[in-house]
Amino acid sequence: MEPSALVTGAARGIGHSVVTQLRKAGYRVIALDRAPEVTDLAEDGWIVPLIADVTADETPTAAVDRAVSEFGQLDLLVNNAARFLRRPALETSDEDFDALIATNVRPAFRFARAALPRLAETNGCIVNTASISGLIGVPNQVAYAMTKGAIVQLTRQLAVEWAARGVRINAVAPGAVDTGFMDEARAADPDPAASLAVTLANHPIGRMSTPDEVARAIVFLASPESAGITGTILSVDGGYVAR
Numbered sequence: 001m002e003p004s005a006l007v008t009g010a011a012r013g014i015g016h017s018v019v020t021q022l023r024k025a026g027y028r029v030i031a032l033d034r035a036p037e038v039t040d041l042a043e044d045g046w047i048v049p050l051i052a053d054v055t056a057d058e059t060p061t062a063a064v065d066r067a068v069s070e071f072g073q074l075d076l077l078v079n080n081a082a083r084f085l086r087r088p089a090l091e092t093s094d095e096d097f098d099a100l101i102a103t104n105v106r107p108a109f110r111f112a113r114a115a116l117p118r119l120a121e122t123n124g125c126i127v128n129t130a131s132i133s134g135l136i137g138v139p140n141q142v143a144y145a146m147t148k149g150a151i152v153q154l155t156r157q158l159a160v161e162w163a164a165r166g167v168r169i170n171a172v173a174p175g176a177v178d179t180g181f182m183d184e185a186r187a188a189d190p191d192p193a194a195s196l197a198v199t200l201a202n203h204p205i206g207r208m209s210t211p212d213e214v215a216r217a218i219v220f221l222a223s224p225e226s227a228g229i230t231g232t233i234l235s236v237d238g239g240y241v242a243r
């Protein structure tokens with residue numbers, strides 16, 4: 001039986017690439033996003049789009065149930081959906097902070113909690129999308145960086161708690177990736193060209209990563225090739241945190 005996966009934030013960017021790479025690797029996939037464009041991924045018997053908001057109370061359980069009803073099992077959860085906010089600390093409101101936690105942290109925990117009993121039946125995996133912002137200090141993104149630090153610790157904590165039950169939990173920590181997420185953040189900067197130059201200078205390989213490069217690392221962390229790896233935060237950052 002082919003393995004099955006549930007991917008959040010699948011309509012574009014890294015999540016879209018993850019769905020495509022998983023399909024190539026032989027997975028059947030529930031592709032979840034609140035954006036209706038996620039339906040473009042539909043492929044009979046292989047990719048089932050699910051339009052849903054990760055912050056809604058019912059979404060995690062409904063999505064896991066859907067994976068099991070469509071495919072009979074769940075082998076992989078990819079907690080990928082998130083929002084970015086570039087804002088200095090003193091300009092970050094209570095509402096900003098609460099909204100980032102509500103989108104980037106609470107659903108990742110709730111999806112994991114809904115999926116873990118199913119993943120224990122298949123010796124499955126969770127791969128979370130963290131960020132270099134969860135590992136090192138990056139100016140003017142305190143609320144976002146705190147959410148990614150929480151994803152790092154969610155990964156380590158669950159890895160230790162579930163290792164004996166055969167579930168591996170890892171994360172990727174991308175640097176700048178060439179997606180709409182970065183385009184939108186940069187467009188809001190006073191000088192987008194200067195902002196891009198700073199971003200590139202911070203990455204020793206001199207470019208942003210591609211969504212496919214991050215997706216391939218996620219597929220690796222879900223595959224038997226990484227059977228000895230759990231609780232790891234794999235940087236996919238062109239050398240950013242190595243400097």
Ligand SMILES: NC(=O)c1ccc[n+]([C@@H]2O[C@H](COP(=O)([O-])OP(=O)(O)OC[C@H]3O[C@@H](n4cnc5c(N)ncnc54)[C@H](O)[C@@H]3O)[C@@H](O)[C@H]2O)c1
Pocket residue numbers: 008009010011012013014015032033034035052053054055080081082083103129130131132173174175176177178179180181182
């Ligand atoms: N792009 C980067 O430079 C970068 C760097 C480090 C980490 N990341 C992380 O990678 C992940 C994916 O980022 P991306 O660059 O592909 O972003 P993106 O904005 O291109 O895609 C994010 C997707 O998540 C969906 N989404 C957002 N909120 C949602 C919600 N409440 N419910 C359902 N779907 C929702 C969006 O509709 C979108 O399709 C995020 O966790 C992000 O923090 C991105």
